[in-house]
Amino acid sequence: MQAQGITQIAVYCLVLIALGYPLGLWMARVYMAEHVGGRVLGAIENGFYRLIRAEAEKEQDWKSYGKTVLVFSVLFWLVVYGIQRLQGHLFLNPNHFKGVGSPLSLNTAASFITNTNWQYYGGEYTMSYLTQMAALAVQNFVSAAVGLAVLAAVVRGIARRSSGTLGNFWVDLYRSTIYILLPLAVVVSVILIWQGVPQTLHASATAHTVQGATQTIARGPVASQIAIKQLGTNGGGFYNSNSSVPFENPTGLSNFVEMLAILLIPAAEVFMFGKMVLARRHAWAVFAAMFVVFLLGVAINLPAEQHGSQVLRASGVNLVAGSGQSGGNMSDKEVRFGQAVTTNWTVATSDASNGSVNGGFDAQTPLGGAIPLVNLFFGEVIFGGVGSGLYGMFFYIVIAVFVAGLMVGRTPEWLGKKLEAREIKFAAIGALFVPTLVLTLAAISIVTKSGLASIFNSGAHGFTETLYAYDSQSNNNGSAFAGFGLTNFSADLGTVAMLLGRFVPMFAALALGGALAKKKIVPASAGTFRTDGPTFVVLLVGVIFLTAGLMIFPALTLGPIVEGLMH
Amino acid sequence: MLRTAVSAVIAIVVITVVFGLGYPLVMTGFAQVAFPSQANGSLIKVDGKVVGSKLAAQGFTGKRYFHERPSATSPAYNAGATTFANLGPTSSTLAQQVQQRIRAILKLEGPYNPGLTVHDIPVDAVTTSGSGIDPDISQAYAQLQAHRVAAVRHLPLATVDQLISKYTKGRSWGFFGEPGVNVLELNLALDRMGS
Numbered sequence: 001m002q003a004q005g006i007t008q009i010a011v012y013c014l015v016l017i018a019l020g021y022p023l024g025l026w027m028a029r030v031y032m033a034e035h036v037g038g039r040v041l042g043a044i045e046n047g048f049y050r051l052i053r054a055e056a057e058k059e060q061d062w063k064s065y066g067k068t069v070l071v072f073s074v075l076f077w078l079v080v081y082g083i084q085r086l087q088g089h090l091f092l093n094p095n096h097f098k099g100v101g102s103p104l105s106l107n108t109a110a111s112f113i114t115n116t117n118w119q120y121y122g123g124e125y126t127m128s129y130l131t132q133m134a135a136l137a138v139q140n141f142v143s144a145a146v147g148l149a150v151l152a153a154v155v156r157g158i159a160r161r162s163s164g165t166l167g168n169f170w171v172d173l174y175r176s177t178i179y180i181l182l183p184l185a186v187v188v189s190v191i192l193i194w195q196g197v198p199q200t201l202h203a204s205a206t207a208h209t210v211q212g213a214t215q216t217i218a219r220g221p222v223a224s225q226i227a228i229k230q231l232g233t234n235g236g237g238f239y240n241s242n243s244s245v246p247f248e249n250p251t252g253l254s255n256f257v258e259m260l261a262i263l264l265i266p267a268a269e270v271f272m273f274g275k276m277v278l279a280r281r282h283a284w285a286v287f288a289a290m291f292v293v294f295l296l297g298v299a300i301n302l303p304a305e306q307h308g309s310q311v312l313r314a315s316g317v318n319l320v321a322g323s324g325q326s327g328g329n330m331s332d333k334e335v336r337f338g339q340a341v342t343t344n345w346t347v348a349t350s351d352a353s354n355g356s357v358n359g360g361f362d363a364q365t366p367l368g369g370a371i372p373l374v375n376l377f378f379g380e381v382i383f384g385g386v387g388s389g390l391y392g393m394f395f396y397i398v399i400a401v402f403v404a405g406l407m408v409g410r411t412p413e414w415l416g417k418k419l420e421a422r423e424i425k426f427a428a429i430g431a432l433f434v435p436t437l438v439l440t441l442a443a444i445s446i447v448t449k450s451g452l453a454s455i456f457n458s459g460a461h462g463f464t465e466t467l468y469a470y471d472s473q474s475n476n477n478g479s480a481f482a483g484f485g486l487t488n489f490s491a492d493l494g495t496v497a498m499l500l501g502r503f504v505p506m507f508a509a510l511a512l513g514g515a516l517a518k519k520k521i522v523p524a525s526a527g528t529f530r531t532d533g534p535t536f537v538v539l540l541v542g543v544i545f546l547t548a549g550l551m552i553f554p555a556l557t558l559g560p561i562v563e564g565l566m567h
Numbered sequence: 568m569l570r571t572a573v574s575a576v577i578a579i580v581v582i583t584v585v586f587g588l589g590y591p592l593v594m595t596g597f598a599q600v601a602f603p604s605q606a607n608g609s610l611i612k613v614d615g616k617v618v619g620s621k622l623a624a625q626g627f628t629g630k631r632y633f634h635e636r637p638s639a640t641s642p643a644y645n646a647g648a649t650t651f652a653n654l655g656p657t658s659s660t661l662a663q664q665v666q667q668r669i670r671a672i673l674k675l676e677g678p679y680n681p682g683l684t685v686h687d688i689p690v691d692a693v694t695t696s697g698s699g700i701d702p703d704i705s706q707a708y709a710q711l712q713a714h715r716v717a718a719v720r721h722l723p724l725a726t727v728d729q730l731i732s733k734y735t736k737g738r739s740w741g742f743f744g745e746p747g748v749n750v751l752e753l754n755l756a757l758d759r760m761g762s
Contacts, residue, residue, distance in 0.1 A: 008742065008743065011742075048581065051577060051581065052574045052577040052578045052581065053570070053573060053574055053577065054574045054578075067568075067571065068571050068574075068575075071568070071571045071572055071575050072571075072575040072578065072579075075572065075575050075576060075579060076575075076579055079579055079583070122648055122649070122650070124647060124648065124649070125647060125648050133587050133588065133591045134583055134587030134588060135587070137586070137587065137590075137591065138582060138583050138586045138587040141582070141586045142582060142586075170574065170578070173578075177582075177586070182586075182590070185590070186590075186594070189594050190594075190597070193594070193597075193598045193601070193602050193605055193606055194601075194602055194605065195605070196605045196609050196621075196622060197605070198605070198606055198607060198608045198609075199591075199594055199595050199597075199598035199599075199606045200595060200598070200599065200606050200607050200608070201595060202607060204647055205607070205608050205610055205617060205620070206617070207610070207617045207618055207619045207620065207625070208616060208617065208618060209618060209619050209625040209626070210618055210619070210625070210627070210632075210751070210754060210755065210758070211625075211626075211627065211628065211629070211632075213625070213626065215619060215623070215625050215644070215645075215646055216645070216646060216647035217608050217610070217619075217620050217623055217646040217647065218646060218647045218648075218649075219607065219608040221591045221594070221595055223594065223598065223606075224590060224591040224594040224595070225591070239649045239698070240648060240649045240650050241649035241650055241651055241697055241698045241699065244649075244651070244696070244697025244698045245649045245697075245698040245700070246622035246623060246698060246700065246701070246702055247608065247620075247622055247623075247646075250609075250622055251736075251739045251743075251744060252738050252739035252740075252742075252743030252744020252745070253739035253740060253743050253744070254739075255743065255744055256739070256743045256744075308690070309656035309657070310656060310657050311656060311657060311658065311661045311662045311665060312665065312690060312693075312694070314662070315662070315665045315666065315669060315685070315693070316669075316684075316685040316686055317665070317669065317685055317686070317688045317689070317690050317692070317693055318686055318687060318688060318689050318690060318707070319690050323707060324689070324705055324706035324707030324708075324709075324710060325689045325690065325691060325705035325706065325707040325708070326705070326745045327689070327690055328690070329656070329690075330690045330691045330694040330696075331652065331654070331656070331661065331694045331695065332639075332651040332652055332653070332694070332695060332696070332697045333694075333696065333697050334696050334697050334698065334701050334703070335636070335691055335696070335701055335703040335704060335705055335745065335747040336701075336703050336736070336744050336745055336746075336747045337744055337745060338744070338745035341743075341744060341745075357697075358697065359697045360651030360652070360653060360697055362651060362653040362654070362655060363651065363652065363653065363654060363655065363656060363661075364656065365656045366656060366657070369656070456653060457653075457654070457655050457658060461655040461657065461658070563655075563656075563657060566657070
């Protein structure tokens with residue numbers, strides 16, 4: 001049974017690479033080519049630019065690009081807020097839900113425009129179908145597309161020489177949605193519907209159960225939303241329990257497809273990067289570094305969960321895998337998934353900034369549950385969020401190359417460009433801002449009465465819940481250790497976390513791209529540190545662990561480590 | 568700045584219409600035509616009336632039926648408001664609940680499974696599921712309950728075991744996920760046997 005589970009994870013990795021590689025090459029074409037589709041698609045594309053009155057042929061420098069992103073995102077934030085507030089008076093509301101309260105609406109709107117999808121509400125009993133479709137699911141596309149657009153701009157900055165511009169935001173936005181996200185979402189939707197995920201405009205069904213009770217069965221336009229929430233590393237479910245709910249994730253196959261969708265685009269981006277900067281071997285090295293950290297997470301989480309929690313082990317029930325069960329810590333997990341694929345999902349979703357879950361994190365063992373916590377703290381650069389993961393990884397790469405440069409006493413170079421004080425500053429801001437934000441907000445929440453009101457569990461576990469909540473929101477992940485309740489205070493503090501956590505690193509990345517675009521290429525010499533071998537992989541992983549790991553370690557000792565030692 | 572804002576507003580309207588209405592409505596149209604049963608919630612009808620969904624536990628009780636896993640929703644098995652239990656791995660509440668469930672199972676199944684001890688209870692029987700409406704139980708938990716259901720319904724154990732295998736969903740394509748027994752389908756099949 002366990003060997004079977006491990007084989008499932010191995011197959012997952014193989015399929016991820018087999019599909020991610022060609023997708024990456026396609027994405028490179030989408031962002032580099034003058035025209036992507038044929039004549040008809042090209043005409044539609046140009047029609048869109050004319051309709052929105054954008055000068056698509058005019059390239060933007062990093063500041064202008066960033067400004068456009070910001071204006072677009074802020075206006076969209078207001079729209080998502082407005083639809084939630086007004087849903088009670090709008091159409092497509094067959095279950096007659098009232099408008100959503102103000103702090104919650106602001107939090108949820110920020111959550112979806114920043115690709116976080118943190119949810120302080122249960123979707124199936126809070127949001128109308130219109131809100132789910134036209135406000136939230138739209139952001140699943142848009143926030144992912146914004147991430148991809150910014151990534152494309154930054155990668156162009158790395159690839160270009162002596163250039164002042166990075167591309168045009170409207171072009172990148174259009175192409176990300178139409179040529180990458182939409183086709184994939186349609187394919188995934190079809191598979192999910194076939195497997196049993198509802199896709200209907202009918203109101204909830206009412207069943208009269210076999211033993212005479214009445215059961216309300218929530219349904220709706222679920223499949224179309226789940227497809228893009230997985231692909232766009234969004235993670236916000238239709239249902240409260242996210243993809244552990246059979247209606248969101250009915251079978252082993254649907255689970256495999258949804259799990260693949262979490263890491264597919266982030267993995268493909270690495271190959272896209274290699275193609276666009278003409279450094280295939282460097283891209284493979286970056287991929288290898290990500291892959292190693294992913295496997296480490298699996299290797300720690302799976303045995304811990306299969307071993308079971310203290311409470312379950314002490315109770316004496318049968319936890320052994322085999323003879324008709326998958327065993328282990330089944331608290332808040334589903335029978336059709338068992339341990340191995342729940343581990344696979346847990347690690348994938350916290351590596352990427354997805355945040356969807358197919359089992360509850362709160363009930364995981366201290367060691368198992370520490371994995372998503374630490375993964376988040378790495379800033380979601382292990383594959384990471386759509387777009388944001390790889391541009392976040394660039395910060396660490398720059399720091400790694402800089403460290404290597406210091407060791408040999410040469411000016412560091414990355415892909416033929418000299419890294420100087422300006423670039424290092426942007427990378428340092430990008431890498432360190434979010435961990436600092438997490439610790440600050442968690443501290444505020446833990447020393448104030450209003451903050452403490454959100455905690456469900458007492459003691460060390462309560463601290464872990466708080467830390468995770470701000471870790472998740474600042475890193476735009478959105479998964480929850482749950483056990484962290486909604487108050488006006490936590491909603492507002494979370495809104496701050498998500499907005500700063502999204503836009504500060506994004507601007508640091510654009511600034512880095514802008515600075516690199518201006519540079520000339522220096523020819524590689526014998527003294528140039530090679531960024532395509534195993535040494536670089538080890539160095540990069542080391543830098544990630546040291547920078548982010550050391551910042552979180554003191555906080556970890558107060559949470560999961562104390563908890564693990566106490567019992 | 569104003570120019571950018573104008574572009575942004577038009578883009579927001581276009582995007583909301585295309586991705587917020589166009590995409591989900593086209594997918595809904597496709598789903599309703601190609602997979603109507605799945606698209607509407609995999610509902611199960613008996614004599615034309617909806618008795619539940621293949622994808623949701625409904626909280627069977629009593630001796631005549633197979634029971635599902637515990638549920639943390641409020642009320643239990645609420646398919647309109649799913650939730651995790653969110654009890655930490657060292658929670659004393661979790662410990663109490665698990666003890667309670669163990670006692671209940673020993674009391675219910677003990678008389679039909681001579682020599683039953685806590686070590687024979689599979690873990691899924693005493694833990695809440697992620698959704699609170701997990702439609703499946705492990706084969707081990709089904710076999711534990713088979714003795715009771717067979718005895719109460721005066722059926723040969725072999726017949727009940729056969730039904731269990733019939734309603735065991737294997738892994739998808741024999742590979743993905745883990746096997747589980749669909750409790751609603753199994754109980755409906757038992758009722759159809761009329762004993």
